[in-house]
Amino acid sequence: MVGATWALDVLPLSLLAGVIGLDVVSFPQAMISRPIVAATLGGAMVGAPVAGLVCGAALECLALEALPVGASRYPEWGSASVVAGAVAATGVTAGTMPLPGAFAVGVAVGIATAWIGGLTMIRQRQIIAAFARPRLGQLAAGNRNTVVGLQVFGMTLDLVRAALLGALSFIPGHVLADGVNGRWSVPEDLSRAIVVTCVAAVAAASVWKDFHTISGTRQLFLLSLAVGTLMVVLRA
Numbered sequence: 001m002v003g004a005t006w007a008l009d010v011l012p013l014s015l016l017a018g019v020i021g022l023d024v025v026s027f028p029q030a031m032i033s034r035p036i037v038a039a040t041l042g043g044a045m046v047g048a049p050v051a052g053l054v055c056g057a058a059l060e061c062l063a064l065e066a067l068p069v070g071a072s073r074y075p076e077w078g079s080a081s082v083v084a085g086a087v088a089a090t091g092v093t094a095g096t097m098p099l100p101g102a103f104a105v106g107v108a109v110g111i112a113t114a115w116i117g118g119l120t121m122i123r124q125r126q127i128i129a130a131f132a133r134p135r136l137g138q139l140a141a142g143n144r145n146t147v148v149g150l151q152v153f154g155m156t157l158d159l160v161r162a163a164l165l166g167a168l169s170f171i172p173g174h175v176l177a178d179g180v181n182g183r184w185s186v187p188e189d190l191s192r193a194i195v196v197t198c199v200a201a202v203a204a205a206s207v208w209k210d211f212h213t214i215s216g217t218r219q220l221f222l223l224s225l226a227v228g229t230l231m232v233v234l235r236a
Contacts, residue, residue: 009174013045013086014167017079021117021162024078026155033078035059035110042085051098052085055106058195059084061203062111076117077110079162083169084110090177100191101184102177107195109173113165120161128154 020041023033032038036056043052059081066074088098088106098106131153132139138146184191210217 009046009086010167010170013042013082013170014163016041016045017082017166017170018159018161018163020082021076021079021165022155022158024076024162025121026158033081035063035077035081035084038078038081039085039088039110042082043089044085045082046086046089047094048089048092048096048098050095051089051092051102054098055085055088055103055110056081058103058107058199059110059114061199063114064203064206073122074118075111075114076121076162076165077114078117079166080110080113080117080169083113083166083173086170087173087177090174091181099181099184100186100188101180104184104191104195105173105177105180107199109169109176113169113173116169117162117165120165124154124157124161127157 020033020038023030032041036053036059039056039059040049040053043049043055059077063075063077066077084106087109088103090102090105091099092102097103128150132150135146135150139150207217207221211221
């Protein structure tokens, strides 16, 4: 991907990352920012949705550990997953699994971007607080224009933050994945097994913790497992 093609891929991906980043906490919180969805969309944006889906499934296992509640600190998986899905799609076409090198790089880039994204969200909250502080009196009085203006400012800032994060992460991520694909020597099955084992261990620890802290989690888990198994059997 060189020259003008870079711009053709980066611009729509950054816009998608911005919209997905909005969904994390701002609007509409419709779960499109979940890694398995966002990464699939990222892969589809560059023509390889299956590669994005596989990467998103791995990141979803990691994201189970984070619970985005209120002002708590957590990784920003939305825009990060868009980038990861697009990076994992490097070197493949629609309907094909990701290459082992790009898959490993995609997951790594997703983790790093999510961590950086979490830091940018903290900075964003600080900027919004600074913007709102001189207007506390108007907010307390319920001034409509002030309330709407603050909401629009916060959402616009969130959109720009996630879009820039997506663009700045995708460019080096794609270059790295492209280079790794040509030099990767670890067998394909072993490469994927290592990544899947690592993310599955994190997911298992997260689910185990939920079993002991959230009522009804075990029953819901067993029901979901049964339904998923049934779907697989029926499709087979």
